[in-house]
Structure formats: C-alpha cells, structure tokens
Amino acid sequence: MLKEKLTDFIATQFLDGERDGLELDTPLFELNIVDSAAIFDLVDFLKAQTNLNIGMQDIHPGNFATIAAMVSLCDSLQHNQTQGATA
Incomplete structure (x- = not known):
C-alpha cells in the first residue's frame, strides 16, 4: 500500500530508518523532516x-x-x- 511504502521511504531517506512518530499527519516541513529540495526525491519515488x-x-x-x-x-x-x- 502506498502509505506504508511512502512512510518507509521517508524514514529511510530522511530519518535514518526511524519510523517512531512518523504518522500520516506528521507535518514534514514544520518538523524539518523534509525540505523543498526533498520534494523532488518524493516526486521521483511517487x-x-x-x-x-x-x-x-x-x-x-x-x-x-x-x-x-x-x-x-x-x-x-x-x-x-x-x-x-476514458474520455
């Protein structure tokens, strides 16, 4: 499922594999987990x-x-x- 894959990717790429506290609504920018440059890594992953x-x-x-x-x-x-x- 995409949610789990995305959570794993973010944990691996930006949090040294640490998933604790990483929830669906965790504010990634506010907590400096990702920055504007990281968006393109996320785009490529998605x-x-x-x-x-x-x-x-x-x-x-x-x-x-x-x-x-x-x-x-x-x-x-x-x-x-x-x-x-289909249109």
Whole structure:
C-alpha cells in the first residue's frame, strides 16, 4: 500500500530508518523532516511507485506537507488520469 511504502521511504531517506512518530499527519516541513529540495526525491519515488504523471503544477509544499497529503495527491491524479484516459 502506498502509505506504508511512502512512510518507509521517508524514514529511510530522511530519518535514518526511524519510523517512531512518523504518522500520516506528521507535518514534514514544520518538523524539518523534509525540505523543498526533498520534494523532488518524493516526486521521483511517487512516480516510480504509482506510474502517475506528476506535473510541475502539482509540485508545491501543500501537496507534500504530510504523508496523507501525498497519498491524496496520488489518489486525485489517479482519478483525473483515469478519467482523461476514458474520455
């Protein structure tokens, strides 16, 4: 599931493997877990995991503020890209 994979990725890449306290709503920027440069690592990871097209208009801190926000972004993109493919 994407939530677990994303949690593992963030823990491994940014927290030396420590998952304690890393929840769906943990504020990643406010706690300095990730910074603006790390968004692109997260984008690459999400693209690899989901095969979604994440456009530049989607890459802003609000969509990457929490794990829940990233999952929501992917869900929304999945819905939109599926709708576009059937239209």
